Amino acid sequence: MIRMSGVSMVYSNGSVALSDVTVGIKKGDFVFVVGPSGAGKSTFIKLLFREIAPTNGHLFVNGREVGEMPLSEVPYFRRQLGIVFQDYRLLPNKTVYDNIAFAMAVIEAPRREIQKRVDHVLDLVNLRDKARTYPTQLSGGEQQRVAIARAIVNNPVLVIADEPTGNLDPDTSWEIIRIFEHINRDGTTIVMATHDKTVVDTMKKRVIAFEKGRVARDQEKGAYGYEN
Amino acid sequence: MKIRTVEYFVGEAASSLRRNSLMSFASVSTVALSLLILGMFLVMVLNLNLMASTLESKVEITVYIQDNLSDHDQREIGTRITKLPGVSEVTFVSKDDALKRFRERLGAQQELLNALGDSNPLPDSFQVKMDKPDLVKTTAQSISEFKGVENAKFAQEVIDQLFVLTRLIRIVGVVLIVFLALAALFIISNTIRITVFARRREIGIMKYVGATDWFIRWPFLFEGMIMGFTGALIAILLLIKAYGMFTHQVYETLAFLPLLPQYPMLTHIGVFLLVIGAVIGALGSTISLRRYMNV
Numbered sequence: 001m002i003r004m005s006g007v008s009m010v011y012s013n014g015s016v017a018l019s020d021v022t023v024g025i026k027k028g029d030f031v032f033v034v035g036p037s038g039a040g041k042s043t044f045i046k047l048l049f050r051e052i053a054p055t056n057g058h059l060f061v062n063g064r065e066v067g068e069m070p071l072s073e074v075p076y077f078r079r080q081l082g083i084v085f086q087d088y089r090l091l092p093n094k095t096v097y098d099n100i101a102f103a104m105a106v107i108e109a110p111r112r113e114i115q116k117r118v119d120h121v122l123d124l125v126n127l128r129d130k131a132r133t134y135p136t137q138l139s140g141g142e143q144q145r146v147a148i149a150r151a152i153v154n155n156p157v158l159v160i161a162d163e164p165t166g167n168l169d170p171d172t173s174w175e176i177i178r179i180f181e182h183i184n185r186d187g188t189t190i191v192m193a194t195h196d197k198t199v200v201d202t203m204k205k206r207v208i209a210f211e212k213g214r215v216a217r218d219q220e221k222g223a224y225g226y227e228n
Numbered sequence: 229m230k231i232r233t234v235e236y237f238v239g240e241a242a243s244s245l246r247r248n249s250l251m252s253f254a255s256v257s258t259v260a261l262s263l264l265i266l267g268m269f270l271v272m273v274l275n276l277n278l279m280a281s282t283l284e285s286k287v288e289i290t291v292y293i294q295d296n297l298s299d300h301d302q303r304e305i306g307t308r309i310t311k312l313p314g315v316s317e318v319t320f321v322s323k324d325d326a327l328k329r330f331r332e333r334l335g336a337q338q339e340l341l342n343a344l345g346d347s348n349p350l351p352d353s354f355q356v357k358m359d360k361p362d363l364v365k366t367t368a369q370s371i372s373e374f375k376g377v378e379n380a381k382f383a384q385e386v387i388d389q390l391f392v393l394t395r396l397i398r399i400v401g402v403v404l405i406v407f408l409a410l411a412a413l414f415i416i417s418n419t420i421r422i423t424v425f426a427r428r429r430e431i432g433i434m435k436y437v438g439a440t441d442w443f444i445r446w447p448f449l450f451e452g453m454i455m456g457f458t459g460a461l462i463a464i465l466l467l468i469k470a471y472g473m474f475t476h477q478v479y480e481t482l483a484f485l486p487l488l489p490q491y492p493m494l495t496h497i498g499v500f501l502l503v504i505g506a507v508i509g510a511l512g513s514t515i516s517l518r519r520y521m522n523v
Contacts, residue, residue: 049436072441079438089433106439108233154437 001027001158001189002048007057009043009213017043019213020057025191027157030184032200033193034224035210041193044210045162048191049081050074062157079107082151082188086163088143090135090150097122097131100150107154121149125179141172148179152188159183161192165199173199200224233443241450244423251419252455258415259459259508260466262408263501267467269401270497273394275488280390282486283383289356289368292378297352301376306354308374312367314360326350351378409508412459416452416512423451424520448513456509457502464498 002025009018018040025031035041046052047059050066059066062080069077090099097118104114122128125145135143144164151159161180165173177199184190194200200207200223207222208215217225245252293305302320310318321329327348331338356371358364364382371380424431434444471494475487 075435075438075440077438078436081438083436089429089436091430091433102433103437105236106434106437106443108230108443111232150437 001025001029001062002191003058003060004047005058007047007054007059009040009047009052010055016213018047018054021213021215023208023215023218025189027189028184028187030181030190030203030205031192032203032205032207032222032224033191033210034195034200034207034226035216036226039210040213041210042162043213045160045191045193048158048160049078049083075107079154080157082148082154082156082159084144084147084151084159084161084164086166088135088140088147090143090146092135095132095134096127096138096146099135099146100153103150103153109154117153117155118149121153124152124182125149139172140168141175144168144172144176145179148176148183152183156188158189158191161190161194163193163195165194165196170198177203197224197226237446237450240447241454244427244447244451245454247426248419248422251415251422255412255416255419255455255512256459256462258408259412259456259505260462262405262412262508263460263463263505264466265408266401266405266504267463267497267501268470269397269405270500271467271471271488271493272397273401274493276390276394276397278486278488280387280394283387283390289358289364289371289380289382291354291356291371291380292351293353294376294378295351297376302352305374305376309354309356309371312370314358314363314367315356316359317355317357319355319357321353321355323348323350323352326353356380409504412456412508413512413515416455416509417515419455420448420452420513420516421520423448424516445513445517448517449510452509452511452513453506454509456505456507456512458505459509460501460505463505464494464501467497467501468494 002023004021004023007018007021008016010016021040021044033041033044043052047054047066048061050061050069053069054067057067061077064077066077091102094102100118100121101114104117109117118131119128122131125148127142127145127149130138130142135146138146144167148164151161159180164180165176168176173196180190180192181203204221204223206220207217207224209217209222209225291305291309293302297305306318306320309315327341327350330350331341334340356367358367365384368380368382368384371377431444468490471490475490478485478487
């Protein structure tokens, strides 16, 4: 699913965020990306959905060479991905239903298809009864569930989550992680950057740890490995 | 592009126009003002052109002949003029006739002429009518070279002045319109910038879920075009009203002045202004989108 070889990322101000990173992630994997702040986690995540392009090296995501991709193709590339952020990024003036439907509408999906898929993902995140409410009326965990529903509504092959539980209490975090686990069981690859030690240690999934822009550790069934 | 998508674009544009109603109003007014002035200049230039060509087509040449020429020589000149191409009618006006006409024209003030006593300073002349207006100038030139002809005059000066005036109005108009169009562009792009800023979250999300750049741009382009279009519409209505009042005034007081009828001239100008309005709107949006959205 993801093949990164010899990738470096130097920002225009000269700071080196990643240097010579080589990593492979198979289809259907569930991977945690950990490491201290400024270690390169965010840069790694942003490269995956072509928010930024690598300075050096090759990056293949879902069979596409992301670094060489012309900008006009980036939207079509992103339609195969689902992206979840720490701060949910919902539109406050749209209902839960419309927030999710929006992701399909902007890629011009047929209306009947939209209704079917939105109902389906609302069931999946257990928010069918909140479809007509607005994000501000929801708890943080519920808002993140809406964001996850939006991320998966277009049937992505890869879901990228950047600290999805960063703003949530432990119980709520577990709800969110269970949803990701469920999505992963259905065959979707998950790459999640996190600071949540308990979650990483309990899940026993693959862990890629970044330090100073390099991969410091890459373990199957790994642990968080840092003191929080 | 699907119809539902277009509906979505227009809906988005309309809702953001409502949200920024004050800025939208300012934009529409600026466009309306610019286009109204553009329209007025067009009307003026078109009418002046008409006046110039009417004058040209009506032109007569007055040929003054030297005093103390024999009747034979006078007749000879008359015959030669008649044979020139484009000349339709030649009338002899004797100096006595000329004085009589002059008296009539002076009306109540004809006692001024009494000072002349019995002498008559006016020369004999021919009135030459032409049916080919474009030949007037050359004909007048060749007549003035005839033996015994003092000079040959036509309304050249008036026509020249009209052309100078038309040219001047064109230059002033172009400068003014460019200036106003820039102002309209500036204010529209500012309005769109505010909209873009107000919707930056939405734009960000659209990009993450894979909306194409054009899909993101269209609502803003529509918003700009709606503003430009509305401004143009207002300008057209004002122009129709103003020109109607103006022609009415002219027909009452200066009936001889040739004016273009309101239609189809205003229809053509109207279509032109609508297109210009929409173009200004779309251009204003594009400027903002390029600078503030990177799409």
